[in-house]
Amino acid sequence: MAVSGVLRTNAGLRSVRADSDPGRGEAAQVDARAGAGAGGADGASGRDEAAATAPTVAAGRAARDLGLRRAEFEIAVHLGLIEVVTARDGGRPRVPEEEIARLRKVPGFPGGMAERVRTVGTAEGAALLGIAPARFTRLARAGCFCPVTFYLNRYRAVVWLYLADELSAFAAREPELLGGRAPVEMRALLESGVDRRPRNWRSQRIDRLVSRSRDPWARAAVQASALDPVQLAEVVDDPYERAYLARVRPEPVFGRPASPAAREAMAELLPADDPDEILWRRVGLTLELDRAREDRPAPAPGGDVAAHATSVRGRAGAARSVGGGAGGAAAGAAAGVAAGAGRADSASPVVPVPHRATACVEASRVAAAGPPAGAPGPAGCAPGLPRGRGLLARLGWRGRGGRAG
Secondary structure: OOHHHHHHHHHHHHHOOOOOOOOOOHHHHHHHHOOOOOOOOOHHHHHEEEEEEEOOOOOHHHHHHHOOOHHHHHHHHHHHOOOOEEOOOOOOOOOHHHHHHHHHHOOOHHHHHHHHHOOOHHHHHHHOOOOHHHHHHHHHOOOOOOOOOEEEEOOEEEEEEEEEHHHHHHHHOOOOHHOOOOOHHHHHHHHHHOOOOOHHHHHHHHHHHHHOOHHHHHHHHHHHHHOHHHHHHOOOOOOOHHHHHHOOOOOOOOOOOOOOHHHHHHHOOOOOOOHHHHHHHHHHHHHHHHHHHHHHOOOOHHHHHHHHHHHHHHHHHHHOOOOOOOHHEEEEHHHHHHHHHHOOOOOOOOOOOOOOHHHHHHHHHHHHOOOOOOOOOOOOOOOOOOOOOOOHHOOOEEOOOOOOO
């Protein structure tokens, strides 16, 4: 699929998805308090410095003060209900004391927060919707609602968990899908073996981490986490930049899983596995990397940052020139478009519902045509979309005739 097609497809998906995200309002409030906005690199730097001087507490103590279990606290942070701060050079997030004081004053504390992050598995979710567990699983595989987290059972199989609030909203929005025969398109899709749950979980996770991260290198690191080492090396050819991306990648609030089986499951679920999803993540990483390099260069051994930055800019400029000036200009325009819209919205579960009974079918069809993540730019064929070979060359994308460019 062409890059412009990917961008246009996902722009339409975002416009539909904006009306169906139950956590969008809370995440928007968090972004507003943090001063998030397109092109706000200087403001973000000031916020980070101010947050570094403000008193903070570790996640474990914050969870106890808020009356939440560790899993509930992690989901609340993931949904943007609890604001956290992270040092520029990475490390585990911490919670400002003033944020804890604010949340303790919210009406309904402490039970209100726990209810908003309550999760259910297949059996409990099916009972909540009043349907059989088998039908619940089919709806989840079709992408009608998105898992928010998972755990491994005693057989080391992935067990998906869903937000109870999101399932209730789906039942009120799409009652036709809870009974009777499923649409023909959905049945055909499921018979082909499609399962959107890993991809939708991955997309939601990446989008929320990007919207929560203030540092441009951290946002680039989140995008890089969806690519395997070979794909990443094709997009980021500088080994020092790859090492820096690994260092500043946002950490879970309680650190990475201690269990080897859990770490192995996470390593299998994180990388994108469909060609169009891989392309979309490469596009996102390229645009975020441009913004990160403009903010500051990645540190290099020996402290010769200026020489290293000059070398990186020289390689990036040479890549932009591949395919002619038009391709490079289009790539620059695409970066501008994404800078204005790529961080404006928090991520949301991939539950596009354009029309009644065919909602999930349309969601799966759009997901098959383009990546599930939010897309910059309008849905139409707007100016500034990346065209030509310049951006593809910088992505290191392999076409029919070999590497682009």
